[in-house]
Amino acid sequence: MAVEFRPKRIRTVSVVSAVFLVVVFSVVGWLLTDTPTGVIFRTSDQVAMVVLGVLLASGVLLLARPRVRADETGVEVRNVVTVRRFEWSDVLHVSFPDGASWARLELPDDEYVSIMAIQAVDRDHAVAAVRALRELHRAATG
Incomplete structure (x- = not known):
């Protein structure tokens, strides 16, 4: 999926x-x-x-350029100017901290990558996106 x-x-x-x-x-x-x-x-x-x-x-x-694509193997995050791909094994979790403008991927060593495609102002759309990413992460990492 x-x-x-x-x-x-x-x-x-x-x-x-x-x-x-x-x-x-x-x-x-x-x-x-x-x-x-x-x-x-x-x-x-x-x-x-x-x-x-x-x-x-x-x-x-x-x-308007940000996008996030995810499948069973990993997630690709395209922000305003950068595109990065992460395997699910490299991602600790998908989070959306209180008061944050957008979601983020939590990485090892206290690093994170903002997912500008999932923005707080989009409300229900953002919730659905975070849930879908978390489900894919959970399925891939067990």
Whole structure:
């Protein structure tokens, strides 16, 4: 049995924010013209504003990237920029500490890896994800 979880609320927020940024920077770029103060905006300045909006939107969309995949052999955690795979034998347990923003994998030597795909704001979805991961961990480690 393989499972995959992604955050729900942050994906919606990041997509809406990215669209908003592109629209705002496009409108600002379109409105850049000669001003009565003598400042001259060229076409390249207008294009640069739109490109800046697209770059900022791309950065915001990175927040929608987290994912966790797990199967009988291990778990793969993809956070904003990193992807790591762990065998279940390397994982002590899956936890979601009180007050934490996201779940985490507890590793030996007091180390842990945050699972940004399982976020507290997703409530029931987060509970189901943690339970599924714990079940897979329990089945794999006995």
